[in-house]
Amino acid sequence: MDESTELPPASPVSVTPSPLSSAAVATATAPLSPREVRTVEQAKQIVEARGLSHVKVGLFDNDGVMRGKYMSREKFFASLDKGFAFCDVVLGWDVQDQQYDNTRYTGWHTGYPDAPVRILPHTCRDVPFEEGMLLFLAEFDGASEAVCPRALLRRVIQRCEQAGFAPFGALEYEFFVFDETPDSARAKGYRNLKPFTPGWFGYSMIRNSVHADLYHEILELAERMDFPIEGLHTETGPGVLEAAIAVDDVGAAADKAALFKTFMKVLAERRGLMATFMAKWSNDYPGQSGHIHLSLRNKKDNSSAFFAEGQPHSMSETQRHFLAGQQRLMPELLCMVAPTINSYRRMIPGFWAPTHATWGVENRTAALRVIPGSDKSQRQEYRLGAADANPYLALAVALGSGLYGVEQGWEPGKNVEGNAYAQEQPQELALPRTLWDAAQRLKQSQAARDLFGDAFVEHFAASREWEEREFRKHIGDWELQRYFEII
Structure with missing residues (x-):
């Protein structure tokens, strides 16, 4: 059984305040909330504003299980600019971490190399259980996009x-x-x-x-x-x-x-x-x-x-x-x-x-x-x-x-x-x-x-x-x- 779900009304057109307005000044000085983050620079800004030494980065495997890690601020900033590498075994194993023996994309025959991954700034979220901690989602890049579930939906x-x-x-x-x-x-x-x-x-x-x-x-x-x-x-x-x-x-x-x-x-x-x-x-x-x-x-x-x-x-x-x-x-x-x-x-x-x-x-x-x-x-x-x-x-x-x-x-x-x-x-x-x-x-x-x-x-x-x-x-x-x- 389930509930009805209606579409939200169309979002109103936003109007940018003039440079001299108090609203503009407040917007410029107010700290970003996680769901306001859209760009690489804003992602860096919110991490710096919170004084975080590490953030969480996660992605989803074949079965929709979230895999990820803590990443230092320095590594995170560099990864925002240039991406980072993640072992492609997460696209080549099952829910019990047992490697497939019948796939072409990755396996023992490829040696499980690193695959390029990009961080998605707009996915920034608070982690309520960890005071001040931020979570960002990532997605496989390059050749790995062909078998990445999130990239497939995109x-x-x-x-x-x-x-x-x-x-x-x-x-x-x-x-x-x-x-x-x-x-x-x-x-x-x-x-x-x-x-x-x-x-x-x-x-x-x-x-x-x-x-x-x-x-x-x-x-x-x-x-x-x-x-x-x-x-x-x-x-x-x-x-x-x-x-x-x-x-x-x-x-x-x-x-x-x-x-x-x-x-x-x-x-x-x-x-x-x-x-x-x-x-x-x-x-x-x-x-x-x-x-x-x-x-x-x-x-x-x-x-x-x-x-x-x-x-x-x-x-x-x-x-x-x-x-x-x-x-x-x-x-x-x-x-x-x-x-x-x-x-x-x-x-x-x-x-x-x-x-x-x-x-x-x-x-x-x-x-x-x-x-x-x-x-x-x-x-x-x-x-x-x-x-x-x-x-x-x-x-x-x-x-x-x-x-x-x-x-x-x-x-x-x-x-x-x-x-x-x-x-x-x-x-x-x-x-x-x-x-x-x-x-x-x-x-x-x-x-x-x-x-x-x-x-x-x-x-x-x-x-x-x-x-x-x-x-x-x-x-x-x-x-x-x-x-x-x-x-």
């Missing part, structure tokens, strides 16, 4: 903008919280874990009042780190919460989602708790979604590219084509949205996860949900997404496949009404049932190669084949031990 966004659209998105995450620590969970073999709260109690006012201090801390963290939460509530299941992150342009939405997942885990562990974003951690409870809301606006006049007053469900021709692209390509691109062995435990009938590439109007049993509205709120929801997906790749699929449909002029199939799980669907809409099968579909997809490039498709598909082979080496508790803390 290329899809550029393609969308070249087509005349500005894409907006928001993600919603369900996640379970446990009264455990990494040590206690390991000691128990990830069995018989104690949920933070008992029972099935969705939208509970009792739970969010009794534990208001935790909720307030989550909301405050989200505000300070600029992934503000539009809605936060209990979901159906013991200890499960759902957070809807506020809408933004798609690039910023991906950063916000990736940071939310990382720092929600940090906050939980600092409180002696654990949060997991596994797609499905228990056979007894529903899986955990990572639903994606998307819309396009016309760059020429900032009007909605999806809204058409008077048309069925207020859908424009562009939205129909966009929907058709998402529907037709979903089976081919599935492993980028369902990237773990565990992802496929969630996609079973009756547990709020789609099993076919269906669409419906305000229908939460379909894989794609059209949400009629106004110029500001007309959008659609990619409901197939699970909480374990890399946000950059999930958004690249949801946006890229829709854009491909617009480019091709495709039309969607018939929408489903009622319970989509209980209805027969065409075979071409069936989703792969295993990670291995999904990886093969990705490798065979010409659309994927057109959208994402041969280098990425070959690299990511190989990484999913590796993941499936690792699974086949193990039985029983392997999934929980592998994914519980990290994904």
Whole structure:
């Protein structure tokens, strides 16, 4: 289940005060806030103003896991100007730091050299747990861009903008919280874990009042780190919460989602708790979604590219084509949205996860949900997404496949009404049932190669084949031990 997410109103035009105004003087002397940083010089300025000897720099790997380090001020300033080097093994290993043996980009055959990385000044953020500390995101540069998840999404966004659209998105995450620590969970073999709260109690006012201090801390963290939460509530299941992150342009939405997942885990562990974003951690409870809301606006006049007053469900021709692209390509691109062995435990009938590439109007049993509205709120929801997906790749699929449909002029199939799980669907809409099968579909997809490039498709598909082979080496508790803390 999820909340509605509307687009924010268009930003007003800013007016620069005259050089003699008091506002200009105040602006010139007031210290920058992290979210005002846009340039290399401003990044240096805020670090100097805070007197920091070190800052944090992080990037995201294949699986959306944040990797990074503290960097001295001198090194950071030099890296802002010229970039820095980061071992490319983070693009060549799995969630347990085991190196792939089947990829071309990097591996034992290349010796794991350093790859160029650029720091992104506009991603500057406070780290609330470390007084005065700043965090900057980075992105692989040069040849490594071809397989870097964040760079991949950036290329899809550029393609969308070249087509005349500005894409907006928001993600919603369900996640379970446990009264455990990494040590206690390991000691128990990830069995018989104690949920933070008992029972099935969705939208509970009792739970969010009794534990208001935790909720307030989550909301405050989200505000300070600029992934503000539009809605936060209990979901159906013991200890499960759902957070809807506020809408933004798609690039910023991906950063916000990736940071939310990382720092929600940090906050939980600092409180002696654990949060997991596994797609499905228990056979007894529903899986955990990572639903994606998307819309396009016309760059020429900032009007909605999806809204058409008077048309069925207020859908424009562009939205129909966009929907058709998402529907037709979903089976081919599935492993980028369902990237773990565990992802496929969630996609079973009756547990709020789609099993076919269906669409419906305000229908939460379909894989794609059209949400009629106004110029500001007309959008659609990619409901197939699970909480374990890399946000950059999930958004690249949801946006890229829709854009491909617009480019091709495709039309969607018939929408489903009622319970989509209980209805027969065409075979071409069936989703792969295993990670291995999904990886093969990705490798065979010409659309994927057109959208994402041969280098990425070959690299990511190989990484999913590796993941499936690792699974086949193990039985029983392997999934929980592998994914519980990290994904």
